[in-house]
Amino acid sequence: MDDAILAxxxxxxxxxxxxxxxIAVGGKAWRRLTIKTHVILEGEDIVEVTARYxxxxxxxxxIVFVSEKAVAGSQGRSVPIAEVxxxxxxxxxxxxxxxxxxxFGLSKPETMELAIREAGVLRIxxxxxxxxxxRPFGRSGDFYRVAGRRVAAIDGxxxxxxxxxxxxxxxxxxxxxxxxxxxxxxxxEETGFSRIHAAVxxxxxxxxxxxxxxxxxxxxxxREALRDNPLGQGPYxxxxxxxxxx
Numbered sequence: 001m002d003d004a005i006l007a008x009x010x011x012x013x014x015x016x017x018x019x020x021x022x023i024a025v026g027g028k029a030w031r032r033l034t035i036k037t038h039v040i041l042e043g044e045d046i047v048e049v050t051a052r053y054x055x056x057x058x059x060x061x062x063i064v065f066v067s068e069k070a071v072a073g074s075q076g077r078s079v080p081i082a083e084v085x086x087x088x089x090x091x092x093x094x095x096x097x098x099x100x101x102x103x104f105g106l107s108k109p110e111t112m113e114l115a116i117r118e119a120g121v122l123r124i125x126x127x128x129x130x131x132x133x134x135r136p137f138g139r140s141g142d143f144y145r146v147a148g149r150r151v152a153a154i155d156g157x158x159x160x161x162x163x164x165x166x167x168x169x170x171x172x173x174x175x176x177x178x179x180x181x182x183x184x185x186x187x188x189e190e191t192g193f194s195r196i197h198a199a200v201x202x203x204x205x206x207x208x209x210x211x212x213x214x215x216x217x218x219x220x221x222x223r224e225a226l227r228d229n230p231l232g233q234g235p236y237x238x239x240x241x242x243x244x245x246x
Contacts, residue, residue: 002232009236012036015053018238022246025224029246032230033057034238039162042076047182049074050198051190053240060193063222063243064183067231068153068202068211069165070239071173078168079114081157086113089121093128108156111169115151118171123147149211153202161234176200176212184214203229 009018019034035053040046046066054064072078086094086109097107106112116124127146134142144152153172157165173179183198197217202209208226210219222243231238 005232006235009036009238014038015056017057018236019230019232021230023225023228023230025221030221030225031242031244031246032225033242033244034230034232034236035240035242036237037070037240039165039237040070040073040239041164042073042078044074046071046074046179047186050183050240051186054242055187055190057242058187058191058193058196059244061195061245062193062197063217064187064196064198065201065222065226065231065241065243066179066183066198067239068173068176068200069155069170071176071179071200072153072170073165075174077171077173078165079171080168081108081110082167084110084113084169086110087116090116093124096128105156106151106154111154111156114169114171115147115154118150118154119147124151127151149202149209152209153211158234162237165234172202173200173211178212180212180214180217184217201226201231203227203231205229 012018014036016036017033018036021032022029037053040049050066090113091109094107094109094112099107106115127143130146131143150172155170157167180198180200184196187196197214199213199217199222200211202211203226208223210223213219225243
């Protein structure tokens, strides 16, 4: 966690730009503006919230990106960890997951339990078997490739996450493509800009994935431009951003 960015976020008013950084992709320079919001909760209209915060900063040709956690939170796709009762299979599988310094992933019985609920017992067992078979050959990522994006996107609580999500497990958002399309359509209508795109993204310190994007959005460009996680950690309160050719 970057203390300087955290201090900047705390000093930035809602709707302000916390970070303005540049990355080179495809021989061009791209700016990433990350925008501070309130903590987005269940029942809020993520399309309206996104439009409200990014509209003052938009230019023609911009790509708006929204974190999957913000979308999922608005959809009520977060579960208090205290309410999850893991089955024995979840406890067994979680005990076999390698722990990492940036979070616990599926190494907690509660997150593994929700993974089983999302993918089903058979698919999780198949994913585990493929993972075990691939380990002698130095393969990695097979578990999530088989289990699917809805499992890979499960986000467990951490001490630095903003309340109430510091005590909740967040699942993958539903219908991310529809959400991205709705955001892009709303922004085109409100601004008159015809070349606005939007994407729902899952970015972290391991890389970036595009869960949903408006039609015609340059998915590979977005993925590469966000690979260093410009949205940062939960305390920054920056679940929205704008990608723009510099």
